[in-house]
Amino acid sequence: MPTDSGQATYLEAVGLALDHEMDRDPDVFLIGEDVGQYGGAFKVTKGFLDKFGPRRVVDTPIAETGFTGLAAGAALVGLRPVVEYQFADFISCAFDPIVNVLAKHYYRTGDSMPVTMRAPFGGRLRAGPCHSQSVESYFAHVPGIKIVMPGTPEDAAGLLISSIRDNNPTLYLENKYLYRRLKASGPIKLDPIPLGVAKVVREGRDVTLFTYSAGVHQGLEIAGELDKEGISVEVVDVRTLVPLDVETIVNSVKKTSRAVVLHEAATRMGYGAEIAATIQEEAFWYLDQPIKRIGAKNTPTPTSPGLEDAVIPQPADIAEAIRKVAKA
Amino acid sequence: MATTEASKKTKPAGGADLANRDQALLRRIYETMVLTRAVEDRMVAMYKGGDLLGSLYTGHWHEAISVGAASALRPDDYMAPIHRDLGAHLYRGMEPWQVMASFMGKATSPTGGRDGTLHYGRLDLGHYNLPSHIPANFPVATGMAFAAKYRGQDKVCLAFCGDGSTSRADFHEALTMSSALGLPNVFVIENNQFAYSTPISMQSNSEKFSDKAVAYGIPGVTVDGTDVLAVHDAVAEGVARARAGNGPSIVEGVTMRMHGHAEHDPADYVPKAMYEEWAKKDPVELIEKVLIAAGVIDADTAAQVRKDARQVAIDARRKALGDPMPDPSTVEEGVYAD
Numbered sequence: 001m002p003t004d005s006g007q008a009t010y011l012e013a014v015g016l017a018l019d020h021e022m023d024r025d026p027d028v029f030l031i032g033e034d035v036g037q038y039g040g041a042f043k044v045t046k047g048f049l050d051k052f053g054p055r056r057v058v059d060t061p062i063a064e065t066g067f068t069g070l071a072a073g074a075a076l077v078g079l080r081p082v083v084e085y086q087f088a089d090f091i092s093c094a095f096d097p098i099v100n101v102l103a104k105h106y107y108r109t110g111d112s113m114p115v116t117m118r119a120p121f122g123g124r125l126r127a128g129p130c131h132s133q134s135v136e137s138y139f140a141h142v143p144g145i146k147i148v149m150p151g152t153p154e155d156a157a158g159l160l161i162s163s164i165r166d167n168n169p170t171l172y173l174e175n176k177y178l179y180r181r182l183k184a185s186g187p188i189k190l191d192p193i194p195l196g197v198a199k200v201v202r203e204g205r206d207v208t209l210f211t212y213s214a215g216v217h218q219g220l221e222i223a224g225e226l227d228k229e230g231i232s233v234e235v236v237d238v239r240t241l242v243p244l245d246v247e248t249i250v251n252s253v254k255k256t257s258r259a260v261v262l263h264e265a266a267t268r269m270g271y272g273a274e275i276a277a278t279i280q281e282e283a284f285w286y287l288d289q290p291i292k293r294i295g296a297k298n299t300p301t302p303t304s305p306g307l308e309d310a311v312i313p314q315p316a317d318i319a320e321a322i323r324k325v326a327k328a
Numbered sequence: 329m330a331t332t333e334a335s336k337k338t339k340p341a342g343g344a345d346l347a348n349r350d351q352a353l354l355r356r357i358y359e360t361m362v363l364t365r366a367v368e369d370r371m372v373a374m375y376k377g378g379d380l381l382g383s384l385y386t387g388h389w390h391e392a393i394s395v396g397a398a399s400a401l402r403p404d405d406y407m408a409p410i411h412r413d414l415g416a417h418l419y420r421g422m423e424p425w426q427v428m429a430s431f432m433g434k435a436t437s438p439t440g441g442r443d444g445t446l447h448y449g450r451l452d453l454g455h456y457n458l459p460s461h462i463p464a465n466f467p468v469a470t471g472m473a474f475a476a477k478y479r480g481q482d483k484v485c486l487a488f489c490g491d492g493s494t495s496r497a498d499f500h501e502a503l504t505m506s507s508a509l510g511l512p513n514v515f516v517i518e519n520n521q522f523a524y525s526t527p528i529s530m531q532s533n534s535e536k537f538s539d540k541a542v543a544y545g546i547p548g549v550t551v552d553g554t555d556v557l558a559v560h561d562a563v564a565e566g567v568a569r570a571r572a573g574n575g576p577s578i579v580e581g582v583t584m585r586m587h588g589h590a591e592h593d594p595a596d597y598v599p600k601a602m603y604e605e606w607a608k609k610d611p612v613e614l615i616e617k618v619l620i621a622a623g624v625i626d627a628d629t630a631a632q633v634r635k636d637a638r639q640v641a642i643d644a645r646r647k648a649l650g651d652p653m654p655d656p657s658t659v660e661e662g663v664y665a666d
Contacts, residue, residue, distance in 0.1 A: 029478065055478060058509070060505060060508070060509075061501075061504050061505060061508050063501035063504055063505055064501075065467060065497055065498055065501045066467050066470070066498075066501030066502055066504060066505040067467075067501075067505060068467070069464060069466070069467020069468050069470065069471060069498065069501075069502065070467055070468075070470045070471040070474055070502075070505055071471060072467070072468050072471055073408075073456070073467065073468035073469060073470060073471020073472040073473075073474065073475070073485075074471035074472070074474050074475040074478070075471070076451065076456065076468070076471065076472065077406070077451075077471075077472055077475045077476075078475065079474075079475050079478060081471075096461055096464060096498070097464060097467060097468075097498075100459040100460070100461050100464060101459055101461075101464055101467075101468060104459065105457075106662065106663070106664065106665045107442055107662055107663050108439050108442050108443040108447065108457060108459075109438070109439055109442075109443075109449075109451065109457050110440075110662065111451045112665040114665075143663050144663055144664065146664070167665035167666065168664050168665050243664075
């Protein structure tokens with residue numbers, strides 16, 4: 001079982017929150033491929049089978065449509081399933097039960113399906129086109145699903161707790177590059193962090209970087225560098241794409257008058273387009289510059305390091321883009 | 329489980345057999361089948377008369393499967409039916425006017441007009457309201473069964489699909505999951521000879537759809553889907569097995585889709601001779617004859633049941649027609665639960 005050393009990794013924070021919720025609510029159970037005896041492909045649920053038993057930690061055949069639909073049915077009659085997709089890439093195998101069963105059921109019937117869907121996503125692990133995808137935009141277009149993308153171990157815990165307690169299907173995307181690279185500074189608080197509340201993680205004057213997930217620590221590092229050049233960057237961690245905290249975004253734009261949006265997903269039709277359009281609709285007259293979007297190139301994510309790095313935005317590219325917007 | 333050969337011997341039960349059965353259950357099965365036919369015939373007229381939105385999906389010749397299977401459940405069991413299963417809904421308490429209201433998009437339909445046509449399941453009756461992507465109801469049915477097992481309840485979830493659904497991944501994954509996890513499910517395949525226009529000969533080389541059970545290591549049986557008591561008995565056996573913790577099974581009922589896929593479909597791809605042959609096997613007439621022959625009901629009672637059912641359908645139409653449409657100003661409410 002995960003223990004909190006005071007420097008919990010992003011991965012351990014996810015495990016701590018799962019353990020906490022399973023202790024708290026007997027209706028919460030885990031289901032997915034290799035989550036039990038193997039402890040999950042990334043070992044998030046290592047030890048859970050021993051502690052909670054096979055009734056609540058359910059290893060399944062390779063059947064994403066099957067276990068997602070199972071979770072929907074179990075949730076419909078009162079349980080709170082937490083589904084693990086081994087990689088976010090495999091969530092496409094469950095597209096139908098997510099989009100047509102989970103997302104629409106409450107609107108169609110008034111009966112809720114509180115399913116939490118956990119999936120490790122993202123690149124930089126040289127895992128190639130089918131193991132590196134960012135899937136948030138596919139689902140952000142579908143009414144009825146909440147989308148949560150924590151960028152720190154602290155948020156990973158608190159937002160997962162809220163996702164499990166939420167009465168809606170919630171897609172909780174874990175950045176697998178951060179799993180063992182990002183550590184908490186101090187004990188993890190196992191309190192719910194409300195969904196739909198963005199966080200200003202660094203105050204600044206000249207330009208705001210709106211981002212989420214891995215973009216948060218990247219953005220903070222870059223903001224520190226740019227500060228030395230005299231550019232004051234505000235960093236806003238959006239944290240949940242659905243619901244989106246429009247108020248915090250607009251307030252930051254009113255303050256800095258310049259906006260850059262960053263994510264690891266492809267720029268084209270990426271969630272940054274929604275954030276940029278929202279700013280344009282709600283705070284256009286406060287802007288001094290066009291909004292800049294930074295994301296991956298419009299290609300699959302290649303495997304070979306030089307190729308992958310050429311596709312996913314690199315710190316130097318991000319810094320240069322912010323510099324241009326701030327100075328223009 | 330009975331084998332196919334055995335089920336073929338299950339002729340419409342004679343008087344001696346019926347005397348040992350629950351007489352009230354027999355009457356309820358019969359009355360529900362008559363009502364199902366009356367409501368669907370009324371809705372066909374309503375479709376032609378322009379009362380309904382979109383098309384109309386009927387279950388003529390499916391009454392024995394839907395009612396026979398539903399009558400094998402306890403009221404607290406779960407059910408995940410499809411669009412040919414009006415009889416199963418009515419058996420467990422759905423009101424005919426609610427079904428008509430659904431096909432009209434009325435505010436009083438079970439979905440308040442958010443969904444419509446055949447999507448009228450009611451959770452308070454234990455019925456999953458399926459989306460259009462059948463058999464998406466199969467994996468969901470495994471989840472309802474999983475929840476019962478998780479809680480130590482001896483509830484069962486009965487799921488229905490057609491011959492066409494057996495080709496889809498949901499079918500395979502649900503059967504795989506249910507079998508691997510030992511869930512209390514019974515899966516009913518309503519083989520009505522056609523997936524829309526595609527005959528079963530173009531869907532599968534399996535001799536029987538219940539043969540698929542072999543792959544999952546579970547029992548599978550094929551019965552005459554126009555014989556309500558044969559269906560009831562086969563499903564009851566599967567339900568008892570599931571309730572005892574022995575896992576899922578498949579029951580295939582063989583019948584014929586006597587209307588088009590939906591009422592807009594003239595089904596001119598169906599050979600006339602097929603209709604002529606199957607017309608001799610009306611499941612409602614078959615059970616009526618059996619019950620009268622066995623003295624469970626008499627001809628006068630049967631006539632009265634039919635007359636009453638017709639009146640219920642007429643009254644249901646009147647109520648549904650008079651009910652209000654939903655208020656468009658509420659359209660953005662309830663996308664997310666609180």
